[in-house]
Amino acid sequence: MVVADTERITAKTFGVEDSHPDWCGGCGDFGILSAVKQALATLGRPPHEVAVISGIGCAGKLPHYINSYGLHTLHGRALNVATGVKLANQNLEVLVAGGDGDGYGIGAGYLVNSGRRNLNIAYLVHNNGVYGLTKGQAAPTMRRGQKTKGMAEAAIQESVNPIGLAIASGYTFIARGYAMAQRDLVSLIVQAVRHRGTALIDILQPCPIYNDLMTIDFFRGRDVGHNRIYRLEDEGFDGRVHDPSNPDEIVAKQQAAIAKSFEWGDRIPTGVLYQVAAPTYEDELAGRLPELGTNSLLDLATPGQDISRLEDAYR
């Protein structure tokens, strides 16, 4: 487990030998785990400089299988905990992971408000349309009228549009990945982590046990004769804002991303939907207290601060 800094960093560096995923066979979480480790290797940060913070559910177990610092927190609260971790120590590479129920349901308020902050973290949402660990209830991503074999009745609530929600919330990097498209997913995770600001990747994944609608065959498009999943870049879609000082370009790119976010059915877009360079929360803090530009609270906030002037102000 102890990894010397000199050791070459590979995906194996982030592996945990004595802890084995208890996900079901064929679960998309395996693909996401593998992509995360591969991305971390590409990024080259040693394990002790990485923190993976997760919510509750199958996806929430992710940090148990990664050699890094990890907190497997509460349902819907991973972004909150990650915010505290990142602000305490800005040198940490903070990844956040959770399911779609975790992030878009019980944690929806934190999804929105984390976007407003634009902290330098990456958030991976494992989107399989169902609550797996509680045996297949509809997640907020389940579309109205849909019914999996585990649901008693078809969904009568509209689904949330996470990409649109992320745009409206101020996310500065928004992408969609697919758990079974490894190489693309690794690339998206690397880009998300390298992006300065809060990045969201909505990762489509099959739940082979409870979601008989979003199956591998569905994504492969057996029924329609072509792969439903396609890459935005292959069609010349460019979600990146090239001139962040140009509000017209920002609005145009946001509108294009939202339009793409509604594409579902025979064709499902993946890749970077939107990206813009904007001041991070850390930048704002450094503007307030310049020392925070180069140091973390961990180093600065030492006990025994001199408060004599504060006391005197009340005399």
Added chain:
Amino acid sequence: MAASDNGLSGESIGADSVAGGEHPKRPLAGDDVMKENALSWMIGGPALTGGVNRSAELFAKACARAGLYVFSNVEYHSNIMGRHISYRVRTSDVPVHSHVEHVDLLLALDAETLFGTPEYQDYQRHGGHLHRLAPDGVVVLDSQAKIDHSAIERDDIHVVALAYDDLVRESVEELGVVYNARRHSVMRNMVPIGASCALLDFDINHVVSLVAEVLPAHRQDMVEMNRHVLLHAADQARRAYAKEEFHVTLRPRPERNGHMLIKGVDAVGIAKIHAGCGFQTYYPIAPASDESVMLERHQTTYPIVVLQAEDEVASMNMAVGAAHAGVRAATSTAGPGFSLMAEGLGFASITEAPGPVVVLWQRGGPSTGLPTRQSQQDLRFALQPAHGEFPHIVVAPGDAREAARITHMAFNWGDHYQIPVVVLADKFIANSLVTLDDLGLDDLPIDRGEYWTLEMNGSEPYRRHRLTESGISPRAVFGTPGGQFVTTSDEHTERGRIDEQVENRIAQMDKRMQKLDLASSEIPDEWQYDFVGPDDADVTIVGWGSTRGPITDALPVLESDHGISANFLQIRLLRPFPTTVVHEKLSRARRVVLVEDNYMGQLGLLIAEQTGIKLERMALKYDGRPFSQDEVVEAVCEHHAADIGRLVLSHP
């Protein structure tokens, strides 16, 4: 006395003894010997437009600067503009920690201050303050406000009517300045202060110098105008009250003029900065947010980030994350917010986070309840704030200074025992101003607990929840090379892996809960309880939190005026509970009176649970107002005289 069916000892609720109501017959007897500097002053008026807060705090500060001991507290509605505020200032030549029922000098900006509002007429006792005025007391009112003088049906007091707006206008014009109501009417709040200075024979320069300090450089021309308003108001008040000397005078005590005048929220804020708290989260809520807002002002000079979160769930969990990552973290809230923090508190505890420190500024519940009013209703909630069984510390300071010192220690305990700590304060401490020499923080120890380093276990993998004799496992701060670990809100192994085996479950439960025993044995007595007064006394008063002020103020009065010797057991540490000492003190006590700002007598229930001792005599208040010194005196006298069980107090 049989227990009633609601589980409370004493008489049934319908037959409660309700004390209070009549206006005080005389000024507090204990003050008779020193009417010099023993003042109870009150200003009342509408929120925001009245300038009540500014007037009162300026006057309180002037008294503090003059070397007087000051205690000042405010009552206000959950309202921005217009609803009634009353602000008291009590001064003394000895330290004071509470208010008294009577008022010597009442500054009324409107009729409501005197008579209350019509809706109070449905009740026997009205909501105004005229009835609080002591015989020979003076009410200063604004003759230009709509106040019906004939309704003041008391011939034992004096009325001084001043035309506030005219007075300001005349003062401005005296200086050759064209009067502009929008610009100058702000100085109306100098009128009651000027009048007070005249009646109390207090030099207005104490106030003028403060005005000069408060006003920014480009407004210094206003100092002279303010001085003129003060002089003019003082002059008019003297003329209107020419008959005799007012029964209280204020004499400066220059030898004591260096002390602080501070509210609990600010004292706690300073303590957090001193303790190296790097991260404070909050969601706006009365009466807690003043503490966070105070901290926000110091973010450019101290290494602290104050994050206004989207709710208290986020506040709590952000703080937990920062604590795990090695920074002292805190959050601050009131009851409704604490309800949302429940889940995160359990998470902090099972993952053995070092902290966070949660300051719970109690207010009246349940639900939205009385958002700006006093209560001690959250003790039982704070003791069991979430599902499951887990260790945490609950500690209740008795005043602003204790709140600061206990907050400092709370960070030590959070780090040392790797558990969350709840500092259980309340509105009375939060909003009351008190004079202090200092906050007493310099001499307190700093303890960050035991850290893990790579050398500690060689080639062994790091075990975050290692089973140790003490129950404490050295912690690896996120970012420490080789210390990578994961931990989880699920039950887990020593290495933080999800585990549901029975042996591990028992071992980890024992490990965590055992930390409470350790804390109980290690935390010095001074943080666990205080015992004030003679060892042997007629009455032992038991309480927790902010009732300390009125209780300690009442002790000498009980002795001098009523011949009752009383002592006071203040329980500071509520979890883990100082069972042995409480049992010992109460077993030896002759007559115990429980004093609490709640309906149930929650400390009494806790004492019964922990010691088996059931306290039958209670003095309870749940009207949303803090105990006054007089109410404690009254309650102890009644309990001393007869076996009355459950006594409920209120003096509206």
